[in-house]
Amino acid sequence: MGCLDLMGSGLVHQKARKARLSRQGWFLGLNVLWILLIVFIASAAIDLQYRYTSRQVEQEFRHSFDAYQLQMIEIYNQSLQRNYLIAHLMHGLQLENKLQLLKFKALFSQMQRIQKLTGSFYYLDSDGEVVGWKESSSGYVLVNELPQLLQQKLDKAGFKNLSKLEFFGPGFIGIQTQVLNHQDKFAGWLLNTYSARQVGQLTPLTGSQLTRTHSAVLAPSGYLYKGHNHLVNLHHVLATLTKTVDVRLQAKRLNELTNKQYARIITAQGVLLVNPMYVADDTFSAVMLINRKMIFGVIHNWIVAVALGAGALLVLGLLVISLLGVQYKRRQQLALSSALLEAAFARKIFLAILDSKGRVKRVNGFFLETFGLRFSDMQYKPLDQIIDFDPALPKLLDMAAKRGHWRGEMKLGLMAKLVYVQFDISLVKQDNLPALFVCSGIDNQAQREMTKLLTAQATMDSLTGLYNRTFLNDQMEREIKRSERNESPPSLLLIDIDYFKQINDQYGHLVGDQVLVEFAQLLLTRVRASDILVRWGGEEFVILAPDTLLKDACQLADQLLVSISEHTFTQQIHCSCSIGIAQWNSGLSAQQVFQQADEALYEAKASGRNAYWVWEKSEDDKNTPTS
Ligand SMILES: Nc1nc2c(ncn2[C@@H]2O[C@H](COP(=O)(O)OP(=O)(O)OP(=O)(O)O)[C@@H](O)[C@H]2O)c(=O)[nH]1
Structure with missing residues (x-):
């Protein structure tokens, strides 16, 4: 549809519309560029921040690990029970404060004492109560009967297995876990651990390597009282298990894991804890990388997601704003045009809008008042059927249709009322076809009198x-x-x-x-x-x-x-x-x-x-x- 320009001399200029559209296009394009730039700068800043912070955290992590190791070495020196040490080292970083360390020390010495007395390993609950035992002198738990024995002991002591979950750690460990209840209360976990090799020899698992079984009982807090060869933090393993996440990865050295596999571990398990005493340097670095990626990767991803989301929202917002702005401008222009039209119609001049056949579409109040007419008397009727035109109106409309415009002096009459007007007819086209005639007439009477007066004054x-x-x-x-x-x-x-x-x-x-x-x-x-x-x-x-x-x-x-x-x-x-x-x-x-x-x-x-x-x-x- 073309656009009507009622007050103008004809059609809205295509050129102006094109210019307006290209202005809007430029505006939108600049907005998008501007937003992309902001997103780029923001993500670069976030990345820098991430790199800086993760390095710092890694240092702190290493430092705290070192500090903890010193403690452990001290304990180790006091003990010949290397296996205990290994076991406790495995959940080392859970001893986050002194209180936990003291608890650990107390537990450790209690277990030493028990072993001295009995020559066996005992499994304790969180209150230090014996909930299971294994007779061993080697320090390695190698017997396959242990789960059964332990189970019998637990049954006797009134523990019930509730659920059974299986978890395969990355590369060197498989864990079967059972939730223990005692007198209908959650009492801890029973872990049966399948280990491939000795700690520190992280090589891919084979079927035969999965034969060696280790078992352990964990308190509800996740503390391991006894266990071997666990290179993963069992607390996190359990957290993972409760989520029933299967991170069954192919056996590989940690540092050989693909990023995708790391990502799976990270998202499933949380922080991995590895004792650097028993792993190669490159493995430790790999684990650190995992941790770093996990801690900050998630945050990083989160920040990037938020930044991108915010950017997208911003883009969307700006688009909406600019669209609303364009609409608002259009609405304002429309309001202005209609106000102008109303103002024009309120003027004391004759105004009439006729269709292409010369029938009345609209006339103004001055027209009606001058000839004492009502709009309903005129609507849709040819104007010259109601008012006498001299010269005849159809002829003038014809001329206006041909030239786009007609202007001249004429007489308008109805009954005794006769007015001389300076008449103006403009053609309005729609889709390049005559659509409307806008007729305006200025009463010439005053001008005539003025001319008379001026002539008189001149003579x-x-x-x-x-x-x-x-x-x-x-x-x-x-x-x-x-x-x-x-x-x-x-x-x-x-x-x-x-x-x-x-x-x-x-x-x-x-x-x-x-x-x-x-x-x-x-x-x-x-x-x-x-x-x-x-x-x-x-x-x-x-x-x-x-x-x-x-x-x-x-x-x-x-x-x-x-x-x-x-x-x-x-x-x-x-x-x-x-x-x-x-x-x-x-x-x-x-x-x-x-x-x-x-x-x-x-x-x-x-x-x-x-x-x-x-x-x-x-x-x-x-x-x-x-x-
Ligand atoms: N008060 C007045 N004097 C006018 C007006 N128009 C011309 N005069 C004067 O009329 C006088 C005409 O003078 P002259 O042309 O010498 O003629 P005259 O004095 O009538 O002498 P003759 O015509 O030779 O008889 C001049 O003094 C003009 O200033 C006017 O509108 N009002």
């Missing part, structure tokens, strides 16, 4: 109220043409007050003006209605007397001389005048007649004033005085 003498020489020039041309048709010549009398300068000099200009006004009035009383009396300028007056022969003109001049010389003007002033008379003859121009009258006046003055002279063609082409 009037403001002092005397008589016509001026502009008017006379116009009238003389007309009178000469009329005389040529009717063969009845007009006469021209040129009247000049005698010695008027003296009046001015003696009485002042204001009195002089008054004398001029009275003089004009006096002349007016003496001329016929058909005569044209004008003030020519200064103290000179002209009478153009149509259909007047010279003798009649002389008679008039005579009367004027008498009247004036007998008249007493303001300030008791008496004055006379001189008159030059000429008659128009065929072939003469207005200027020539005037010239002749002027020459006759000159003679009248020369003869002593208070006289009239008639211009006559003498033998030697000279004027002849008449009185």
Whole structure:
């Protein structure tokens, strides 16, 4: 659909629309670029922060591990029971504070004591109670019967196995776990651990390597009382188990795990704890990497996700804002256009919108008021069926359709009401076809009156109220043409007050003006209605007397001389005048007649004033005085 431009001269310009669209495109493009830049800078900053912090954490981690190791070595030196040490080292970092360390030490010495007494390993619950045992002197738990024996002991002691979960750690350990309940209360876990090799020899598992079974009982806190070869933090293993996450990875050295596999461990298990005493340096680094990735990778991912999410939201927000802005602008423009239309319709001019067939779609209040109509009387009817148009409206609409526009003066009438308007018709196209005509008309009456007034002002003498020489020039041309048709010549009398300068000099200009006004009035009383009396300028007056022969003109001049010389003007002033008379003859121009009258006046003055002279063609082409 094309767009209507009701008030304009035609269609909305395609160019303007294209420019607006390309402006919006630029705006959106810049926004997107700007946001991408922000996201890029933010992620670079986050990455730097991540690298820096993770390095620091790694150092701290190593440091705390080292500190803990020292403690362990001290304990180790006091003990010949290497296996205990290994077992306790496995959950080393769970001893996060001194209290736990003390607890550990107490437990350790208690177990040492028990072993000294019995020569066996005992499994304790969290309160140090014996919940299982294994007779061994080697320090390695190698017997396959242990789970069964332990189970029997546990059963005897009133423990119940509730659930059974299996977990395969990365590369070197498999764990079967059972939840233990005692008197219907959660009492810990029983772990059966399948280990491949000795601690420190991290090689891929094979089927036969899974034969060596280790068992352990853990307190509800996750503390391992006894166990072997566990390179994973059992607390986390258990956490994983309770989530029933299967991280069954192919046996590989830790540092050979693919990133994807690391990721699976990380997401499933949480922090891995490895005793650096028993693993190669590269393995330790690999584990650190896992931890680092896990701790900060998650956070990093989280931050990146948040940053990206925020970026996306920002982009979306800006898009929405810019779209809303565009819509808001459009709405404002529409509101402005309709306000302008309303304002235009409220003006005291005739406004009508017609369809392409000249039928009324809308007219303004001024139109209705002027002709005393109601809109319902006009709607959908051809406008010229309701109001008389002169010239006829269909013809004008035709012209407007061809040229896009029509302008001219016309008469609009309805009954006794008649208005002269300056009319304007604009064609509005839709899809390049004539759709509407916008008609506006300005009432010409006032202008006509103004023109009249201005014309009057231009042809009037403001002092005397008589016509001026502009008017006379116009009238003389007309009178000469009329005389040529009717063969009845007009006469021209040129009247000049005698010695008027003296009046001015003696009485002042204001009195002089008054004398001029009275003089004009006096002349007016003496001329016929058909005569044209004008003030020519200064103290000179002209009478153009149509259909007047010279003798009649002389008679008039005579009367004027008498009247004036007998008249007493303001300030008791008496004055006379001189008159030059000429008659128009065929072939003469207005200027020539005037010239002749002027020459006759000159003679009248020369003869002593208070006289009239008639211009006559003498033998030697000279004027002849008449009185
Ligand atoms: N008060 C007044 N004086 C005017 C006006 N127009 C012209 N005059 C004066 O009319 C006088 C005309 O003087 P002149 O041309 O010497 O003629 P005059 O004194 O009448 O002498 P003659 O015509 O030779 O008899 C001048 O003093 C002009 O200033 C006017 O509108 N008002």
